Structure formats: structure tokens, C-alpha cells
Amino acid sequence: xxxxxxxxxxxxxxxxxxxxxxxxxxxxxxxxxxxxxxxxxxxxxxxxxxxxxxxxxxxxxxxxxxxxxxxxxxxxxxxxxxxxxxxxxxxxxxxxxx
Amino acid sequence: xxxxxxxxxxxxxxxxxxxxxxxxxxxxxxxxxxxxxxxxxxxxxxxxxxxxxxxxxxxxxxxxxxxxxxxxxxxxxxxxxxxxxxxxxxxxxxxxxxxxxxxxxxxxxxxxxxxxxxxxxxxxxxxxxxxxxxxxxxxxxxxxxxxxxxxxxxxxxxxxxxxxxxxxxxxxxxxxxxxxxxxxxxxxxxxxxxxxxxxxxxxxxxxxxxxxxxxxxxxxxxxxxxxxxxxxxxxxxxxxxxxxxxxxxxxxxxxxxxxxxxxxxxxxxxxxxxxxxxxxxxxxxxxxxxxxxxxxxxxxxxxxxxxxxxxxxxxxxxxxxxxxxxxxxxxxxxxxxxxxxxxxxxxxxxxxxxxxxxxxxxxxxxxxxxxxxxxxxxxxxxxxxxxxxxxxxxxxxxxxxxxxxxxxxxxxxxxxxxxxxxxxxxxxxxxxxxxxxxxxxxxxxxxxxxxxxxxxxxxxxxxxxxxxxxxxxxxxxxxxxxxxxxxxxxxxxxxxxxxxx
Numbered sequence: 001x002x003x004x005x006x007x008x009x010x011x012x013x014x015x016x017x018x019x020x021x022x023x024x025x026x027x028x029x030x031x032x033x034x035x036x037x038x039x040x041x042x043x044x045x046x047x048x049x050x051x052x053x054x055x056x057x058x059x060x061x062x063x064x065x066x067x068x069x070x071x072x073x074x075x076x077x078x079x080x081x082x083x084x085x086x087x088x089x090x091x092x093x094x095x096x097x098x
Numbered sequence: 099x100x101x102x103x104x105x106x107x108x109x110x111x112x113x114x115x116x117x118x119x120x121x122x123x124x125x126x127x128x129x130x131x132x133x134x135x136x137x138x139x140x141x142x143x144x145x146x147x148x149x150x151x152x153x154x155x156x157x158x159x160x161x162x163x164x165x166x167x168x169x170x171x172x173x174x175x176x177x178x179x180x181x182x183x184x185x186x187x188x189x190x191x192x193x194x195x196x197x198x199x200x201x202x203x204x205x206x207x208x209x210x211x212x213x214x215x216x217x218x219x220x221x222x223x224x225x226x227x228x229x230x231x232x233x234x235x236x237x238x239x240x241x242x243x244x245x246x247x248x249x250x251x252x253x254x255x256x257x258x259x260x261x262x263x264x265x266x267x268x269x270x271x272x273x274x275x276x277x278x279x280x281x282x283x284x285x286x287x288x289x290x291x292x293x294x295x296x297x298x299x300x301x302x303x304x305x306x307x308x309x310x311x312x313x314x315x316x317x318x319x320x321x322x323x324x325x326x327x328x329x330x331x332x333x334x335x336x337x338x339x340x341x342x343x344x345x346x347x348x349x350x351x352x353x354x355x356x357x358x359x360x361x362x363x364x365x366x367x368x369x370x371x372x373x374x375x376x377x378x379x380x381x382x383x384x385x386x387x388x389x390x391x392x393x394x395x396x397x398x399x400x401x402x403x404x405x406x407x408x409x410x411x412x413x414x415x416x417x418x419x420x421x422x423x424x425x426x427x428x429x430x431x432x433x434x435x436x437x438x439x440x441x442x443x444x445x446x447x448x449x450x451x452x453x454x455x456x457x458x459x460x461x462x463x464x465x466x467x468x469x470x471x472x473x474x475x476x477x478x479x480x481x482x483x484x485x486x487x488x489x490x491x492x493x494x495x496x497x498x499x500x501x502x503x504x505x506x507x508x509x510x511x512x513x514x515x516x517x518x519x520x521x522x523x524x525x526x527x528x529x530x531x532x533x534x535x536x537x538x539x540x541x542x543x544x545x546x547x548x549x550x551x552x553x554x555x556x557x558x559x560x561x562x563x564x565x566x567x568x569x570x571x572x573x574x575x576x577x578x579x580x581x582x583x584x585x586x587x588x589x590x591x592x593x594x595x596x597x598x599x
Binding site: 020027034081 | 198199200295308309337340401406407408410411418425430432435439441443444446447449453462463466467469475478479480481488520521524535537563
């Protein structure tokens with residue numbers, strides 16, 4: 001039994017907001033199955049008493065002083081926008097019809 | 099004047115200080131070289147002729163006015179296209195960012211500019227730094243200057259190929275799993291991954307935030323150290339930046355004394371799957387270091403074999419989250435905005451059109467690894483393996499000062515060889531990944547050519563966190579001993595590229 005099915009890959013693509021074609025699904029699903037088998041090896045080691053590491057070095061949260069500092073102008077911030085209107089990002093409609 | 103493109107960065111700096119050459123002359127020589135050979139090599143995605151010459155002219159004026167300049171002022175550099183440079187196209191090798199001009203400079207670029215280093219242009223890379231060959235670039239593959247039918251390594255293949263083709267004396271790369279060191283090994287050049295947090299990630303288009311590290315690429319150890327010093331150090335704009343002085347890397351590169359240094363050969367990084375010519379050059383280099391007075395022992399790091407599977411869970415998980423920002427709303431490609439499609443549909447269509455196959459593979463893998471029901475088995479377990487790898491390093495560093503291994507199991511492979519076999523491609527990074535997971539400093543230095551194919555082999559050195567200087571100590575010792583044998587650094591053995599006029 002594969003570690004991941006074609007249907008599961010299609011579902012994950014929807015979650016990740018990628019509109020995959022049928023050809024891509026045919027190609028990706030078996031590759032992902034192989035990769036997941038490989039990465040599944042991590043379950044062979046690391047017993048319950050091993051703490052997880054999310055980050056290589058010890059970290060403490062960093063805050064900067066709450067002061068105004070220079071930032072992008074509206075023109076700069078909108079300079080890469082696919083569409084802009086009235087100094088704002090113009091986006092497609094957010095709500096579904098009906 | 100002999101060919102300016104053959105000089106090291108240190109030599110070019112000296113020529114400018116002594117008034118024998120100007121930055122404009124040096125920059126123009128490299129722009130001419132790019133025009134002559136980059137048609138075949140394809141190291142650059144964008145050449146900023148005007149901007150580079152303007153920067154060079156500014157440095158020359160400052161020098162003429164008697165201003166105090168930084169050591170590398172006026173020296174040209176190639177910049178990996180994953181770091182933002184204000185007003186200059188930045189794509190990260192992806193169609194989704196085609197034509198994007200960032201409105202701000204990354205910290206690395208700010209520091210390069212402050213040091214008077216001239217940025218020639220942006221170099222090719224695997225899309226969003228996902229890959230080991232540049233074949234995942236949306237803009238075509240870079241060719242290895244040692245053999246144009248081979249890949250130059252990746253993801254920073256463009257940066258390493260640029261210096262190996264004498265298109266620039268210096269380059270910037272970024273290393274998440276080996277993307278500076280592996281291309282360095284494949285192109286006979288030096289590639290250094292500083293300690294994680296030793297160089298700033300601000301303005302680096304993120305792949306995996308807990309692993310990404312910018313660093314220097316060069317043809318000599320000293321040049322790499324000079325560039326390292328120019329870009330490293332604390333940055334309040336990066337929340338994981340280390341607030342400590344930069345290790346004395348330039349001093350280490352000038353001294354290069356390994357007498358009494360304890361070197362551990364990692365037992366697990368060798369043997370089956372390693373090319374004989376790679377192992378032969380590696381062991382000769384270890385012997386050479388022994389002759390120079392280093393104490394060499396074998397060290398075991400039993401969990402390194404699980405580094406690759408852990409990495410391919412941690413990286414896609416972080417990447418799937420980081421790349422969610424490409425939603426077609428604020429910048430980048432937008433597809434299907436025809437007035438009938440919803441924002442969500444437009445996002446999905448844009449990501450489908452803008453991302454390449456490897457990026458989709460890894461986003462889906464990361465989405466899977468982080469989804470409820472699988473999180474503990476995959477991502478949670480991978481984080482525990484990360485702990486075990488860090489412990490392997492810690493116990494090794496109780497016995498030795500640095501660890502060494504080959505930088506890669508093989509030399510550069512042929513273009514097309516592994517493109518449809520992700521697992522074979524991933525295995526390129528077996529030796530380099532553990533240092534990303536543990537955050538320590540690591541580098542690849544040229545140590546000869548493999549007998550089978552005459553291609554460069556990289557010698558990999560791993561040093562404890564914030565002991566980046568030890569990398570340069572070993573690199574410099576090896577480089578000068580080998581250069582004595584060869585009558586020059588390894589790059590002097592590279593074949594001449596055909597020049598188009």
C-alpha cells in the first residue's frame with residue numbers, strides 16, 4: 001500500500017492552494033510516495049525521552065523599542081503589486097457568489 | 099596589465115590601493131568577461147552594467163578624495179538572486195517573481211554597498227533554493243565551467259560558476275542544506291556556510307528560516323574570509339542574529355597553522371555510495387594535514403544517517419509555510435484575475451502557473467508533514483532527530499576541534515542525470531545537511547581532481563558554533579600545501595572557456 005495516495009496528494013494540493021493538473025498528479029503522487037517512505041525513517045530513532053529541537057541555537061524572544069522608524073512609502077509598498085487602486089492593493093473578490 | 103579577471107580579490111584590492119588599477123577598469127574587465135563567456139555558462143540572470151559601473155566610479159572618486167575605504171572597496175561581486183537589492187530584479191529563480199524589483203536592500207547587500215563592493219548582477223539558482231544542480235531554475239540551467247555538460251551544483255550554482263568562470267572574484271551564496279558548499283566543491287572553489295545567525299537573513303527570500311544562512315564564495319580562502327568579514331555580524335533586523343563579535347576569520351586565513359589542531363574524520367560520511375576518486379583526494383588531504391602537525395582521529399556521529407530524512411521533513415514544513423506568502427495579492431505573478439474568479443481561485447491558479455515541479459513537491463510534502471494526524475510522526479520526530487544530531491556534534495567536539503568529511507559523495511554529475519529522481523538528487527547533500535540542522539559553521543575547500551573524471555573534489559570542514567575561524571585555519575593550511583604541490587590553487591587547472599566576441 002502506498003504511503004500516500006493520489007487522492008491524498010490532490011487534497012494536500014487544495015490545502016496548499018495549488019491547482020494541480022491531472023498529469024502533475026500522476027507524476028507527483030508516486031514520487032511523493034517514495035520520498036515519504038524515505039523520510040519515514042525518522043520514526044526508527046528518537047525515543048519519547050528525546051526533546052524536540054525547533055531551532056539550532058538557544059533563542060530568546062526579541063523586541064525592539066516601540067518607536068517610529070522609517071518604513072516603505074505607499075508607492076514603494078505598491079510598486080510590485082499585480083494591481084493597485086487608490087493607494088491600495090486591488091484584489092479579486094473575497095466572497096463566493098450565491 | 100595582465101588579465102584583471104584572473105586576480106584574487108585581495109590582489110585587486112592591492113592594485114587599487116597602489117593606484118595600478120581603478121575599480122572602473124576592474125569592473126569593466128569582469129563585465130567584458132561575462133559578455134564573452136556567460137552565453138555558455140549562464141551563471142547570471144541579470145547583469146547590472148550601469149549600476150556596477152556607477153558603484154565602481156563612486157569608489158574611485160572616494161579613493162581619489164583620500165577617503166578611508168574598506169579592504170574590499172572596488173572589488174566586483176556576483177550576488178545570488180535570492181537576496182533583495184533595491185531596484186534590481188530579484189526572482190529567486192522563480193517565474194512567480196519574474197520582473198519583481200524589491201523596494202529595499204537586504205542586510206547583506208547593505209553591508210556590501212557600505213564596504214564599497216561592486217555588485218555586478220544576480221546569479222542563477224534552483225527555484226527558491228530548492229535543488230542541488232540549478233536545473234530547477236525557471237530560467238535555464240547553469241553549466242559547470244570545468245565541463246559544460248555537467249551541473250555546477252546547487253542551489254547556488256550560478257554564484258560558484260561565476261567565480262569559477264572568472265566572471266567575478268567573489269560571490270554571495272546562501273546555504274540551507276549545502277547550497278554554498280556543494281557548488282563550491284563541484285566548481286573547484288571555496289564555499290563557506292557561516293554559523294547560523296552569524297550572517298543576517300533580513301532580505302533573504304526565505305526557504306527554511308531555521309536553516310538559511312548567507313555566506314561567501316571565492317577562489318581562495320583569504321578572499322572568502324575577507325568577504326565573510328564584510329557581511330557578517332549582528333543585525334537587529336534578524337530576530338535570530340547572534341549578538342557577538344565576528345570570529346577572527348581573516349586572521350585565521352592569513353595564519354593557517356594547524357599544528358596541534360585536533361581533527362576528527364567522521365566515520366559515517368564515507369564508504370558505500372562515495373566515488374573512489376572523491377575518497378582518494380579526501381584521504382590525501384587528511385594525510386597532508388597530519389604532516390602539517392594536526393592530530394587526526396576517527397570520530398563516530400551515529401545519527402548523521404538520519405539527517406537527510408529529518409531535513410526533508412523540516413525543510414518542506416518550513417518552506418510550505420514561508421511560500422504561503424506568494425498569494426498573488428501584494429506582489430509577484432497574478433493569473434486568472436478576470437472579474438469572475440474569487441481571490442482564492444486566483445491564488446491557486448497563480449501558484450500553479452508560477453511554481454515549478456520541485457517547489458510544488460516540497461510544498462505538498464510540507465503540508466502533509468504538518469497536517470493533523472501526521473504532525474507527531476513526521477515533523478515532531480524530525481525535530482527529535484535534530485536534537486540527536488546536535489548531541490552527536492557536541493560529543494564529537496569534546497574530543498576534537500573540527501570535523502572533516504568529503505563535501506559531496508560524488509563529483510559534478512551530468513545535466514539531466516538526476517532531474518526526475520528526487521531521492522538521488524537529495525543524496526548530494528548527505529555530508530552538508532548535518533551542519534545546517536545543528537547550526538554550526540562549515541565550509542568546502544578544493545582538494546584536487548577525481549581520477550575517474552578529472553573533476554574537482556571538495557574537502558568539508560565543520561567547526562563549532564561561532565568558531566568559523568577554525569574553518570579558515572584548516573582551509574588556508576590545506577590550500578597553501580596543495581598550491582605548493584600544484585604550482586597554484588586548484589582553479590589554475592581549470593580548462594579555458596571558449597570566448598565569444
